Amino acid sequence: MLKLPKLKVLSVFFLLLILPFGCNKDKEDEEFTITLRLSHVFNVNEELAKSIELVAERINNKTNGAVRVLTYPGAQIAAYKDGVEMVMRGAYFISVEDPSYIGDYVPEFTALVGPMLYNNFDEYMEIIKTPLVQDWVKKLEDKGIKVLSLQYIFGFRNLITDRVIITPEDLEGVKLRTPGSKLFIQTINTMGANATPLPWGETFSALQQGVVDGLEGSEFTNLGAKVYETGKKNVAFTNHFLGTCGIYISTEVWAKIPEKYQLIIAHEFEYEALQMINKLKSQHAQVIKDLQAKGVQFNEVDREAFEARTIHLFDGKLPGVTVEMYDQIQAELKKIRARSSQ
Numbered sequence: 307m308l309k310l311p312k313l314k315v316l317s318v319f320f321l322l323l324i325l326p327f328g329c330n331k332d333k334e335d336e337e338f339t340i341t342l343r344l345s346h347v348f349n350v351n352e353e354l355a356k357s358i359e360l361v362a363e364r365i366n367n368k369t370n371g372a373v374r375v376l377t378y379p380g381a382q383i384a385a386y387k388d389g390v391e392m393v394m395r396g397a398y399f400i401s402v403e404d405p406s407y408i409g410d411y412v413p414e415f416t417a418l419v420g421p422m423l424y425n426n427f428d429e430y431m432e433i434i435k436t437p438l439v440q441d442w443v444k445k446l447e448d449k450g451i452k453v454l455s456l457q458y459i460f461g462f463r464n465l466i467t468d469r470v471i472i473t474p475e476d477l478e479g480v481k482l483r484t485p486g487s488k489l490f491i492q493t494i495n496t497m498g499a500n501a502t503p504l505p506w507g508e509t510f511s512a513l514q515q516g517v518v519d520g521l522e523g524s525e526f527t528n529l530g531a532k533v534y535e536t537g538k539k540n541v542a543f544t545n546h547f548l549g550t551c552g553i554y555i556s557t558e559v560w561a562k563i564p565e566k567y568q569l570i571i572a573h574e575f576e577y578e579a580l581q582m583i584n585k586l587k588s589q590h591a592q593v594i595k596d597l598q599a600k601g602v603q604f605n606e607v608d609r610e611a612f613e614a615r616t617i618h619l620f621d622g623k624l625p626g627v628t629v630e631m632y633d634q635i636q637a638e639l640k641k642i643r644a645r646s647s648q
Contacts, residue, residue: 335564341374342559345389346402346551347381347485347506352530354460354551355379357582358402361574368570373563375400381506386486393556394450401554405456406489408554411449413626414442417635420627421493421616422609424548424639427459427583432642438634452560454553454572457579461524461586462545465499466533468520471542473608474498474615483509483521492624493546494522496615510536524549525593526586528602539602544612 344362348355362375384392389401390408401407409416418439424430433439434456443453465471467480477498484490486503494501502518512518513536520538527549528534528541553575560568594604620632 335566338564338567339372339374340398340559340563341376342398342400342555343376343378343383344400344402345378345381345383345385347385348379348460348527349531350379352460353526353582353585354402354458357458357578361578364574364578365571368574369567373567373571386505390451390554393554396450396556396558398559399556400454402458402551403554404485404487404489405550405552406487408446408451408453408552409489409626411451412442412446413624413628414439414631415446416489416624417620417627417631418442419547419550420489420620420624420632420635421497421546422613423635425643427548427587428646429639429642430459430548430550431457431583433635433638436638438638447557450557452555452557454555455575455579456550456552457576457583458551458553459579459583459586460549460551461526461590463522463524463547463549464544465522465542465546466520466528466538467540467542468538469540470603470605471540471544471607472605473611480520481518483512483518488625490522490547492619493616496619496623497544497546497612498615513538522546525590525597529593529597529600534597534600534602539600541597541602541604542607543604544607544609546612546616 344358346355346358350356358377358379362377365373365375384399384401386403387407387410389399389403390410392399393401394411405415405419409419418433439456443456446453465477465482467482469476469480471477471480474497480499481502482494482499483504484494484501485506491501491503502512504512504518509518509521513521521533522544523533525541563571598604620627621629
């Protein structure tokens with residue numbers, strides 16, 4: 307009888323132990339399916355909604371239907387705080403929200419999108435890559451929230467009313483619709499207006515009925531959602547917030563998805579965010595012209611006066627936000643601006 311050396315016998319034995327598990331893992335991956343519901347508040351005609359639809363379609367195609375992403379624009383299902391809570395509870399759900407909503411769990415994210423911080427899209431794109439912000443991302447994962455993207459920018463947010471707003475004093479007595487985020491409410495109040503948090507679906511009727519006198523949002527939202535049709539045709543270029551959304555999923559749900567599908571999902575969200583930013587940069591001037599053709603008028607503001615008011619929000623006026631966070635962000639921005647000026 308042929309005798310194999312002892313070492314070879316052991317090698318064959320361990321190989322036989324390993325192979326079945328590898329085969330089972332491949333089989334499990336091939337049989338894996340998941341359906342994820344994705345919710346956001348944007349109108350189907352807005353660029354962000356279009357981008358998300360492309361992502362969902364490509365994920366479905368590239369995973370051969372193993373990962374299905376069903377999209378619900380216009381806050382048809384849970385949105386804002388409720389959407390992030392769905393993620394926290396481990397639902398098969400993707401939340402698309404302003405980072406201030408995850409700031410309820412890691413306050414640094416509220417500071418990251420605080421008022422009057424950024425001069426352009428690129429500054430924000432650079433700061434979210436820094437070790438500073440990536441450490442915050444890890445802290446959020448410890449809370450159960452996986453960040454798939456932080457870079458769905460949809461433009462700077464400005465004041466949309468029926469009057470010319472130049473100084474904080476011009477906002478006295480003006481009721482402005484805001485999302486329910488504490489950051490938005492506190493900022494608008496500090497800027498001089500009366501913040502009135504409302505779901506997006508109730509905003510148009512509130513404007514028409516005089517419940518609010520205006521709102522704040524980007525030019526892309528103004529055009530895509532036809533805000534100008536409410537009669538609010540004055541836009542003050544406050545640029546008080548950079549309009550941006552993050553994409554969030556439960557870490558528990560994410561861990562259930564095979565790595566090969568995780569890579570596809572992460573890539574598609576990142577790729578489309580970059581595509582969207584390029585579109586916004588190239589289309590902003592035309593969007594302004596299109597709005598002007600609808601009778602919308604634009605004016606500059608006394609930005610220093612608004613900055614002088616809102617800077618105090620970083621000193622304990624927002625839950626969990628500290629001056630130290632503001633200083634950290636400013637230090638990073640200083641380095642980013644120095645590099646860009648070279």
